[in-house]
Amino acid sequence: MVKRITALLCAACCLLPLAACGQSETASSTQEIFAMDTIMDITAYGDSAETAVAASVQRINALDALLSTNNTASEIYAVNQAGGTPVTVSSDTLTLVQDALTLCARTGGALDISIYPVLTAWGFTTSSYQIPDAATIENLLQYVDYSKVLVDSAASTITLSPGMEIDLGAVAKGYTGDQVMAVMAGSGVTSAVISLGGNVQVLGTKPDGSNWNVGVTDPENPDSYFGVLSVHDTAVVTSGGYERYFVGDDGVTYWHILDPDTGYPARAGLISTTIVCSSGVTADALSTAMFVKGLDGAEEYWRENGGFEAVFVTDDDQIYITSGLKDSFSLSSGYESRSVQVIEP
Amino acid sequence: MKKKRFSTRFWVILIALVLAASAAAAVLLHVFASGTVANVYLNGECIRSIDLSTVTEDYTFTVEGDACTNVVEVAPGKIRVQSADCPDQVCVNTGWITDSSTPIVCLPNKLVIRIESDAGSSSVDVVAK
Numbered sequence: 001m002v003k004r005i006t007a008l009l010c011a012a013c014c015l016l017p018l019a020a021c022g023q024s025e026t027a028s029s030t031q032e033i034f035a036m037d038t039i040m041d042i043t044a045y046g047d048s049a050e051t052a053v054a055a056s057v058q059r060i061n062a063l064d065a066l067l068s069t070n071n072t073a074s075e076i077y078a079v080n081q082a083g084g085t086p087v088t089v090s091s092d093t094l095t096l097v098q099d100a101l102t103l104c105a106r107t108g109g110a111l112d113i114s115i116y117p118v119l120t121a122w123g124f125t126t127s128s129y130q131i132p133d134a135a136t137i138e139n140l141l142q143y144v145d146y147s148k149v150l151v152d153s154a155a156s157t158i159t160l161s162p163g164m165e166i167d168l169g170a171v172a173k174g175y176t177g178d179q180v181m182a183v184m185a186g187s188g189v190t191s192a193v194i195s196l197g198g199n200v201q202v203l204g205t206k207p208d209g210s211n212w213n214v215g216v217t218d219p220e221n222p223d224s225y226f227g228v229l230s231v232h233d234t235a236v237v238t239s240g241g242y243e244r245y246f247v248g249d250d251g252v253t254y255w256h257i258l259d260p261d262t263g264y265p266a267r268a269g270l271i272s273t274t275i276v277c278s279s280g281v282t283a284d285a286l287s288t289a290m291f292v293k294g295l296d297g298a299e300e301y302w303r304e305n306g307g308f309e310a311v312f313v314t315d316d317d318q319i320y321i322t323s324g325l326k327d328s329f330s331l332s333s334g335y336e337s338r339s340v341q342v343i344e345p
Numbered sequence: 346m347k348k349k350r351f352s353t354r355f356w357v358i359l360i361a362l363v364l365a366a367s368a369a370a371a372v373l374l375h376v377f378a379s380g381t382v383a384n385v386y387l388n389g390e391c392i393r394s395i396d397l398s399t400v401t402e403d404y405t406f407t408v409e410g411d412a413c414t415n416v417v418e419v420a421p422g423k424i425r426v427q428s429a430d431c432p433d434q435v436c437v438n439t440g441w442i443t444d445s446s447t448p449i450v451c452l453p454n455k456l457v458i459r460i461e462s463d464a465g466s467s468s469v470d471v472v473a474k
Contacts, residue, residue, distance in 0.1 A: 033389065034389075034452065034455050039450050039452065039457065127433040128432075193470055200473045202471075212471065213468065214469060214472070215446070215471070215472035215473065216472075222474065223442065224446055225469065225472050228469055229473075237473065238473040332468070332469075333468075
């Protein structure tokens with residue numbers, strides 16, 4: 001009898017740890033890295049999560065080395081320093097520059113990857129902020145024209161006109177997100193979530209089959225989020241004036257999203273644009289381009305082109321969503337009193 | 346008949362007590378885990394873990410990284426970077442954080458302060474910004 005009861009007691013003890021856990025969890029792997037001048041969180045679920053995350057980190061670091069504007073060993077640096085001569089580049093750089101130029105053209109230049117000389121004059125590339133004088137901006141704008149970026153895909157070369165410089169800051173994280181999703185899928189992962197400095201991309205659904213809940217940052221109070229998007233298999237990319245800005249001696253806030261037409265911070269009435277789109281590079285590019293276009297221009301672009309959904313916040317605190325988000329967007333707690341206007345096709 | 350040293354009832358009560366104690370421990374652990382714990386990471390490595398729910402008085406400590414130095418202030422239920430000699434001051438401007446929605450990040454110094462276990466606010470999986 002004692003033996004039997006001792007055995008029972010032992011069995012009970014063995015079960016205790018299980019009772020404490022409550023539920024079995026899907027295997028997962030998370031890594032946080034610093035790359036592309038920002039912080040990135042990579043999480044994958046499932047048996048191959050660990051190898052997939054490691055491969056993703058490797059891919060990110062490789063792309064960072066190719067695409068960074070200030071890394072003197074990068075291909076983009078070489079292109080910018082070539083003084084008008086063709087530079088041979090890898091297929092990643094070639095593909096991304098081609099994709100970016102397509103988006104520059106489609107948005108009518110609201111996105112322009114050749115804005116870099118003006119961005120530098122404002123100090124946004126170094127954090128030594130200053131307000132350039134009008135003549136400086138006017139002078140630099142002559143070098144801003146994405147259509148003068150020549151890509152020869154057969155020879156794998158990129159050529160800029162002398163004085164021009166390109167910067168893939170508005171598309172590199174989106175492209176990288178797409179590449180990470182491909183690495184994850186290739187490793188057999190069906191559930192993953194990444195944040196590349198706030199550029200969110202999700203693969204599949206959560207391990208329990210439910211949608212991912214992606215918060216959308218409140219541009220007036222970037223520590224919280226005003227809305228939640230319930231999504232799967234998509235990129236969610238937000239651009240806002242709160243991301244990188246300074247307040248000048250004149251008391252005016254200057255942010256890093258410049259209007260390529262004027263060389264000054266884009267003030268078209270929007271303070272935040274969020275793009276929901278299966279392609280990370282498109283979402284990234286459009287979040288900037290729609291910010292530059294403003295609400296009317298963005299609505300028009302969405303109606304004409306489609307292929308994405310969006311959340312806009314105007315400078316008078318109005319929230320707009322495109323009709324495809326009607327069922328997936330909700331206001332978060334504390335924001336229930338805000339009204340949401342739906343943009344119909 | 347051989348006398349039993351302990352009755353069956355004794356064992357049943359003992360097992361019940363052990364199970365009850367473990368259940369209580371599990372509940373307590375869960376309660377403590379859902380307090381507000383701030384983890385301080387330098388270069389991706391956790392160098393400090395602070396249970397903000399047990400902090401009663403303000404204090405500061407200094408994080409020396411490769412690039413610069415951050416002075417971190419801890420207060421009941423919240424944490425912030427009080428001052429730093431980094432160029433952009435983004436970490437300082439983030440101010441106090443009290444939940445897991447936004448971490449404090451000092452990119453130049455590769456410092457991240459993140460509140461990781463917070464019962465109330467994790468209704469989203471990730472935040473786009």
